[in-house]
Amino acid sequence: MTKSRAETQSQKKNGQKAVVIGAGIVGVNIALALQDKGYDVTILDRGEPGMGASFGNAGGIAVSKCAPIAMPGTLMNVPGWLMDPLGPLSVRWSYLPKMLPWLLRFVAASSKSRVEQIATEIAVLLNRAWEDYDPVIARAGLSDAVFKKEGAIAVYRSEASRRDAEYEIDLNRRNGIKIRDLTKDEVLDLEPGIAPIFSCGVLDEDWGRVLDPYKIVKGIYQHFLDRGGEFKTADVTDFVYRDGKPRAAMTSTGDQITFDVVVVACGAWSKSLAKRLGSPVPLDTERGYNTTVPYHDAKLSRMLICADDGFVLTPLEHGIRVGGAVELGGLVAAPNYERAKALFAKGKEILPKLNAEGGTEWMGFRPSMPDSKPVISKSPRHSNTFFAFGHGHLGLTMAATTGRLISDLVAGNQPPVDMTPYRINRFSDFTGF
Structure with missing residues (x-):
């Protein structure tokens, strides 16, 4: 139940002012978690809260997605990606020189030994997703009406x-993910509206979705x-130092907004601020x-991958969203x-009753690290500075857990997981580009 303003005013404060830069799903969860620790919290963002990647994402609580984007064999696929501008992953030629350092680290992360390690480290966060989200959902009054x-x-x-x-499926299973194999008939029994063009499938049993990411x-x-x-x-461009x-x-605009503690959590735009704070990081963006189209006659009861x-x-509250793929092309x-x-054409092949009438197209920026792991970290340079970005496809999924972990770091508490894998300076050779 949401607390009344009188209850809010009676909360115990610790006298510390925290600023969270970024009003997406990660930023608002961090802000809420810091409030629980007694901080007086202000969120800063250049735009309206929730209008970035948090607005138009696919809506999945993807707790089974522990495999990184770079998998064994990735290097063999790179030439094909570069030649197909509409393929699952493409790189804009004009952006390639700037993207090359990121791509080299991306390929390096695709060795089998690294993939095994990365998947385990991502799974540690994913395995907490519902545990950390459930109390947030309940307190904010969101419940089952918007979470499935x-x-x-x-x-x-x-x-x-x-x-x-x-x-990849075996990797997920070995990291605690419940996955059940499905025959063609079982797929069609669960989703009778799709075309009978698939030979089989798997059910990710713990996966969830939201009916409207923006509403969350x-x-x-x-x-x-x-x-x-x-x-x-506020469009934050730099920082003022004292002591x-x-x-x-x-x-x-030249304004200065003071704080005792600052958290940079502005997604794909975090890179320049991290560098300003002395922590250059190989963050880039997946476009x-x-x-999203109204339902019309199309029927779908769960997320279809x-x-x-x-x-x-x-299937969302206001229609069916068809999306994904990755374009590496920067922010400009x-x-x-x-x-x-x-x-959408591929989606219509799978769900023939999809109708484009009344639909809207959207593009957003996923903040992406080359090893697919987010940055959830205290600054190695400043004791009052923290970072939370680079969640890639898993920002919605990991947001409540990120809020919990950052609030522990800020308050000086021991987080419930080892934070070493998510530190901002894990790419020790990186000096910025």
């Missing part, structure tokens, strides 16, 4: 493509405000596309909505 826990189906066009996925962010954000939190529209520590955020083509279909280039159209 009915699993997701990954489908395969042939037995051969299912065998190709065996290593706004619900948690409103709960934060109701408990006495503050939001300011060797950052003590104020400087905005593009993701989708189309089209494993062969690298995209998903999600104009969107290429041909990618959204190509994904």
Whole structure:
């Protein structure tokens, strides 16, 4: 139940002011968790809360997605990616020189030994997702009306493509993920509206989804405000130092917003601020596309993962969202909505009753680290500075856990997991680009 303002005002404060830069799903969860530790919290963002990647993501609580993006054999696929501008992963030629250092680290992370280690470290966070989300959901009044826990189906066009996925599925199972194999008939029994073009599938039993990603962010954000939190529209460009520590955020308008503690959690835009704070990091952006259409006659009861083509279909409150794939092209280039159209055409092949009438196309920026692990870290340079970004496809999934872990780090408490794998300086050779 949401607390009244009187209850909010009676909360014990520790006298410390925390600033969270970023009002996406990760930022609002951090802000709420810091409130629980007694901090007076202000969120800063250049735009409206929840309007970045948190607005248009696929809506999955992907607790079974512990395999990194870079998998064994990735190097063999790179030439094909570069030649197919509408494929599951593409790189804009104009951005390639700037992206090359990130790509080299991405390929290096794809060795089998690294993949095994990375998957285990991602699974540690994913295995906490529902445990950390459930109290947030309950307190913000979101409950089952907007969160669903009915699993997701990954489908395969042939037995051969299912065998190709065996290593990733086995990797997930070895890290505690519940996955059940499905025959073609079992797939169609669960989702009778899809075309009978798949030979088999798997059910990720613990996977969840939300009915509206934006509503989740706004619900948690409103709960934060109701408990006495503050939001300011501000484009943070630099920091003011006193006694060797950052003590104020400087905005593009010249304002200074003071703090005792600062958390950088502004997704794909975190890279420049981290560098300003003395921690250059190989963060880049995966540009993701989708189309959301009203239901019309199409029916889908759970999230459908089209494993062969690298995209998903999600039943949301206001329609079906068809999206995914990855375009490496930075933050500046104009969107290429041909990618959204190509994904929708594939989605219509799978769900024939999809109708584009009344649909909307969208492109967003997923903040991505080359090893697929987020940065959830105290600064190695400043004791009052913390970082939380780089969640890639898993920002919605990991947001509550990130909030819990960052609040422990800020308060000087021992987090419930080893934080070493998520430190910002794990790429010790990186000096910035």
